[in-house]
Amino acid sequence: MSTLQSLGLTFAAAFGASVVLTAVVRWAARRLGVLDRPDGGRKRHRGPIPLWGGVAVYLAMAMGLFVARFGSYGIDERFHSLASVVIAAAGFVCFAGCVDDAFRLSPRVKLLFQTLSILPIVLAGYSVEQIIVLGYTIKFGWLGIPITVLWLVGCINALNLLDGMDGLASVVGISTAATMGVIATYLGNTYVTVVAVALAAALAGFLVHNRPPAAIFLGDSGSMVIGLVVGILGIQSTLKTSATLSITAPLVAMTFPMFDTLLAIVRRRLTGRRFDTADRQHIHHRLLDRGLHPWWVLALLGTLCLATGVAATVATILRWEALAWITALVLVIAVVRLRWFGHHELALVLGAAARGLAALAARLASASAVQATQADESLETLVGLESLSRAEAWAVLVDRVRPWNVGQLQLLVADADEIRWRQTWVDATSRGDRRHTWTATVVSCGEDGRWCEIRAAGCGTAGSEARQRSGLDGVLKLFASHFIARQKKTSSEAPRRAA
DSSP states (O other): OOHHHHHHHHHHHHHHHHHHHHHHHHHHHHHHTOEEOOOSSSOOOSSOEEOOHHHHHHHHHHHHHHHHTTSOTTOSHHHHHHHHHHHHHHHHHHHHHHHHHHHOOOHHHHHHHHHHHHHHHHHTTOOOSEEEETTEEEEOGGGHHHHHHHHHHHHHHHHHHHOOSTTHHHHHHHHHHHHHHHHHHHTTOHHHHHHHHHHHHHHHHHHHHHSSSOSSOOHHHHHHHHHHHHHHHHHHHTBSSSSEEEOHHHHHHTHHHHHHHHHHHHHHHHTTOOTTOOOSOSHHHHHHHTTOOHHHHHHHHHHHHHHHHHHHHHHHHHTOHHHHHHHHHHHHHHHHHTTSSSHHHHHHHHHHHHHHHHHHHHHHHHHHHHHHHHHHHHHHHHHHHTTSOHHHHHHHHHHHTGGGTEEEEEEEEEETTEEEEEEEEEOTTSOTTOOOSEEEEEEEEOGGGEEEEEEEEEOSSGGGSHHHHHHHHHHHHHHHHHHHHHHHHHHHHHHHHHO
C-alpha cells in the first residue's frame, strides 16, 4: 500500500467517523440537557447549543488510529506506543471535559484532571531531557519531566481559552496538526504523521457541524483533547533523538494560541482579577467586536495560524530557525499595531511599568533627600565640634548615638601603638544582664600613625537595619575624624608647654 493510500485510509476513517459521531453526540447531549446557554454577555450565540463535541472528535481520532494499523506508512513499534499513549491520555482528559461540561468543575479540580491526564505520557517516557533552540542545546535532566508537564498543560489551556467562537479551535487544531505532520514527515518521524492526520481528519469532520453558525460545540471535552494531542505532536514531531526536542517549530506553530493565553494572564493580573475569571477580551472577541463577520474572523485567524505553521515548516527544512522566530514576531507586532489584539494589554503593561518607575524614582528621591539632610547635619556637627574639648565632644557623641538604641560606646585614641585617650560609656537605663545583639565599629587613621577606634553596641532591631546603621556609621566616622584632629593639636601643643 502506497504512502498516500495509507494516509488516505486513515483520513477517510477518522473524517467519516467524525461526521457521523458528531450527529449522534449532538442528539445525545440535547436529550441529556448538556447545553451551552447564552447569557447575553460573554456567550452571545443563538439559543442553547449542545456540548460534548469532543467525544465525537476523540472517538473519531481513535477510529482513525485503529484503521491506520492496516496501512503500511509509519506503522511500527513507535506508532503503537504513541497511539496507545494518545488514546489513554486523551480519553482521560475527554472524560474530565465531559464532567466539566455537565457540572462545571472548579478551575483547581479541572487543573488536577489535566495534570493527571498527562501522567500516562510521562510514565511512558515521553518527556524531554534537552531542547535545541537557535543552535544551542539546553539540558534539563530530571527537570525535563516538570517542563514536559508544563508544556502540555499550557497547550491544553491555550486551546481551551481559544475555544470561544464557532469553528475556531477546530481550525487552529487542523492547522497545527498539519504543520506537525509535515515536519514529522520531513524529519523521518512518520509514526507521528499518522497521529497528526487522524487528529486533523477528526477535526475536519467535526467542523462540518461546528462551522458558523455552529450546531454543536466542542466543549471542554474537545478543546482539552485538541490541546493535549497537539502538545504531544509538538514534542514528538521535531525530536532529533529519543529525548532531544527542537523547540522552535512547536512554539512558533502555537504562536497565537500561546499569545492569547499569555495576554489573558497579563490582562487579568494587571486588572486585579483571578486567572480563571472568564472574560470577553480574547483575540476572536476583539475581532468580532470590531464588526467582522464570524466567517471573516475564522478566515483571518486561520490564516495567521497557517502563516506561523508554514514559517515553522520552512525554517525546519532550511535549518534556519531565526526565520520562524522573525516571522512570528512580525505577525504579532502587526496584530498589535493594527489594534486587532494586544494593544489594550500593552497599555496595561506600560501603565504598570510607568507606575513602578515613578515609585522607584520617589524612593530614590527620598533616599537622596535623607542623605543630603544627613550630610548637612554632619557638616553642622563638624563645625560645632571645633570649639569643644575632647570631653565635651565625647558627651555630644554619647547624646547623638541614642536614636540607634546604642547601649555601650567605647573610644580609643592612639599615637602609633600607644593609647593616648580611652573612654567607655554604658547606658545606665539598660539592664546589666542584657546581651547586645549588634555592634558597629569604625576605625579612622590620620598622619604620623595616629588612629581612632569607636565601637558601638546595642539591642533591638533598629540598629540592624541597613539604612539606620549607615547613618550611625556616618556619625561614628565624623567623631573619629574629630578626635584624631584633636589628638594632633594636643600633641603639637605639648612640646610648647614643656618649653
